[in-house]
Amino acid sequence: MSTTSVTSASGTTGPPATAVPLEADLTVVARRHPWRWVGVGVVLVLLAMFVHGLATNPGWDWPTFFQFFATRTVFSALWVTVQLTVYGTVLGFVLGAVLASMRLSGSPFLQVVAWGYIWAFRSIPLIVQLLFWFNIAYLYQELSLGIPFGPEFVHFSTNNLFGPLGAAVLGLALHQAAYAAEIIRGGIISVDAGQTEAAAALGIPKRRQFFRIVLPQAMRSILPNGANEVISLFKGTSIVSVMAIPELFYQVQVIYGRNSRVVPLLMVATVWYIVLTTLLSIVQYYVERRFARGTTR
Amino acid sequence: MIDVKGVHKSFGDLEVLKGIDLEVEAGAVTVILGPSGSGKSTLLRSINHLEKVDRGLIRIDGELIGYRRRGDKLHELRERDILRQRSQVGFVFQNFNLFGHLTALENVVEAPVSAQRRKRSEVEPFARELLERVGVGEKADAYPRQLSGGQQQRVAIARALALKPKVLLFDEPTSALDPELVGEVLDVIKELARDGSTMVVVTHEIGFAREIADTVVFIDDGRIVESGPPKEVLDNPVHERTRAFISKVL
Numbered sequence: 331m332s333t334t335s336v337t338s339a340s341g342t343t344g345p346p347a348t349a350v351p352l353e354a355d356l357t358v359v360a361r362r363h364p365w366r367w368v369g370v371g372v373v374l375v376l377l378a379m380f381v382h383g384l385a386t387n388p389g390w391d392w393p394t395f396f397q398f399f400a401t402r403t404v405f406s407a408l409w410v411t412v413q414l415t416v417y418g419t420v421l422g423f424v425l426g427a428v429l430a431s432m433r434l435s436g437s438p439f440l441q442v443v444a445w446g447y448i449w450a451f452r453s454i455p456l457i458v459q460l461l462f463w464f465n466i467a468y469l470y471q472e473l474s475l476g477i478p479f480g481p482e483f484v485h486f487s488t489n490n491l492f493g494p495l496g497a498a499v500l501g502l503a504l505h506q507a508a509y510a511a512e513i514i515r516g517g518i519i520s521v522d523a524g525q526t527e528a529a530a531a532l533g534i535p536k537r538r539q540f541f542r543i544v545l546p547q548a549m550r551s552i553l554p555n556g557a558n559e560v561i562s563l564f565k566g567t568s569i570v571s572v573m574a575i576p577e578l579f580y581q582v583q584v585i586y587g588r589n590s591r592v593v594p595l596l597m598v599a600t601v602w603y604i605v606l607t608t609l610l611s612i613v614q615y616y617v618e619r620r621f622a623r624g625t626t627r
Numbered sequence: 628m629i630d631v632k633g634v635h636k637s638f639g640d641l642e643v644l645k646g647i648d649l650e651v652e653a654g655a656v657t658v659i660l661g662p663s664g665s666g667k668s669t670l671l672r673s674i675n676h677l678e679k680v681d682r683g684l685i686r687i688d689g690e691l692i693g694y695r696r697r698g699d700k701l702h703e704l705r706e707r708d709i710l711r712q713r714s715q716v717g718f719v720f721q722n723f724n725l726f727g728h729l730t731a732l733e734n735v736v737e738a739p740v741s742a743q744r745r746k747r748s749e750v751e752p753f754a755r756e757l758l759e760r761v762g763v764g765e766k767a768d769a770y771p772r773q774l775s776g777g778q779q780q781r782v783a784i785a786r787a788l789a790l791k792p793k794v795l796l797f798d799e800p801t802s803a804l805d806p807e808l809v810g811e812v813l814d815v816i817k818e819l820a821r822d823g824s825t826m827v828v829v830t831h832e833i834g835f836a837r838e839i840a841d842t843v844v845f846i847d848d849g850r851i852v853e854s855g856p857p858k859e860v861l862d863n864p865v866h867e868r869t870r871a872f873i874s875k876v877l
Contacts, residue, residue: 528724531675532738532790533714536706542741546728624728624770 394594398585399601407581408602414498414567414577419560421503426510433515444511451508457569459505463497464573498570502563509559517552518544549621557614561607568599578602628653628825629674629794634683636669643669645849647683651794651842654823658836658857661846662872667829670846671798674827675716676709687716688793714742717787721799723779725771731758731782732767735789743790750789757785761815777808781815788819795819797828833876837861845869 384390398404432444451459467487476482521544529539571580578599586595629651636644643666651657659667672678674685676693684701685692692712694701704712725734735754739745758764761781763774771779780800787795797816801809813835820826820839830836836843837857844854845866852866864870 522724524720524722524724525726527677528718528720528726530710531677531713531716531718531720532786533710533712533742534738535710535741538741542737543726547726621728624730624772 389593390597391591391594394589394591395597398582398595399598403581403585404578404598404602407576407578408606410495410575410577411564411567411579412606414495414502414570414575415560415564417499418502418506418563418567421499422506422559422563423510423514423556425503425507427514429507429511430514430518433511434518448508448511451505454505456501456505456566457572460498460501460569460573463501464494466497494573494575498567498573498575502567502570506559506563510556513552513555513559514548516555517548517550520551521547546621550618550625553614553618553621557610561610564606564610565603628655628688629827630684630686630689631670631674632684632686634670634673634685635681636666636673636678637681643849644673644680647846647849647851649844649851649854651825651827653825655825655841656820656839657827657842657844658840659827659829659844659846660831660833660836660872665846666849667846668798671796671827671829674794674796675713675718677718679703687712710742714738714790715793717790717792717795719780719783719787719795719797719800721802723771723776723783723803725779725783725786727771730768730770731763731774731785734771734782735786738786739789754785754789757788758782760788760818761785762811775808776804777811780804780812784812784815784819793825795824795826797826797830799829799831801830801832831876833861833873845872847872 429444429447432440433448435441471487473486474482475484525543525547526539529543534543567577568579570577571583574580576584582595582599586592589595629649631647631649634644634647635642645666647666647670649657649670659670661667669678673680674687674692676685679693684694690712691701693709694703696702725731726737729737732751732754735757736747736750739750739754740747755764755767758767761784763778763781763785766774766778766782771782774782780803784800800816801812804812809832813832816826816828817835817839828836828839840857842854843857843860845852845860845864845868847868852868853860853864859865860869861873864873
């Protein structure tokens, strides 16, 4: 920084004749934020208390936690949870894609049907719907394939067709489809109409217009919401415990029913839910990066 | 080359085109002028069947666009046939509409590969050549968002040329550009005009129209008010409305 002695132009009432920096060279001092530091202090103390409690409070019962954390029973329960999540997600998003395309189609009838489906399945609490599927044999003892209102070719007993796991997957998928449909539709309509128009003007075939031009750009907004749904479905599988399906949450309930160590076993489930959600978040990060080509945010 | 006969088009209650007749010779440059809302963009878009006309016929090279005639009825063509017809017409949009997730080169390569089923390896050198020709050769691997408006529009022109179209349609190609970028895009279009491409250009650039047009068409309120060589229409307009418009934009 350069300093210059300033002399008043008029020469009468100038500033004192000491070295003063030019106005353009003044140093900038950022505003201080003392309350932020107070906030940091308070939060740090609370965090320290929590961690200290985790380590010292005997109620957490870490020995029991480690005894069950990596047992065969817990792993097989975890596997059921993962299966429910994967099947629910895949079926849910496939059906959701069909519903989204119905809502975006030019047919008012298909639009209304898809809208009605979404309305219905968003209105029914998941647990209520699951209990319906679990009791489906009470309404329909037999299902058959054939010509509608005509002859039937194959018969199934409803109870054989839907085991409890099948009923659970079906319930989760039907529920998921309603949300997936809206997420997919939202992604598609977020792509500027000019993109389809340009593709049409170039004579690019309809199917390729969608898969090559629209969908990759729609994925940008489908992915974060979609990942949210997968994670929430993953944790939502715990609801299936009401149907006595041996998934993670049901299994830890069974164990603490026997040994009464409720807290450590809930922690077993909690930590596994956290671990798998973390994995999903990491996958999400990389998939999103893949679809971020050509964007600035 | 392009033959427009008695074309009518309404959006709801609003009649935008009220009976348009227009002929464009092969190799000729036609500039369409007119106030906003006069129907000039709609006319251009109907030539490519991006808008369906309510009445009237449009032919390119004798081929009916968008419809098949059976007796005294016009049946709309299947999507596939419409797309095939469109691949013979290059369209340049006001807002460029480049595919944002594809690089400049991929934007140009896309249509020849997917609409004309040509090999990517065979199209790529040609696409690079086109980008070179419109002056953005060094931007082949850039994404649209990394380009200026003028560069984006030049890539869009290369993309339209990649199909080797019989006809090029420009819908206000410089209206979305900063003033200092207009020149570079107009230069590319002039170059194409000199090479003998058949072109229809909707624009507000009167000076540009005077320079490149073989025919200037003035449209107002859904009708062609007058048309002819630029010297007549721009310098000695017969119609009062044409005179009023030209004095306003000059």
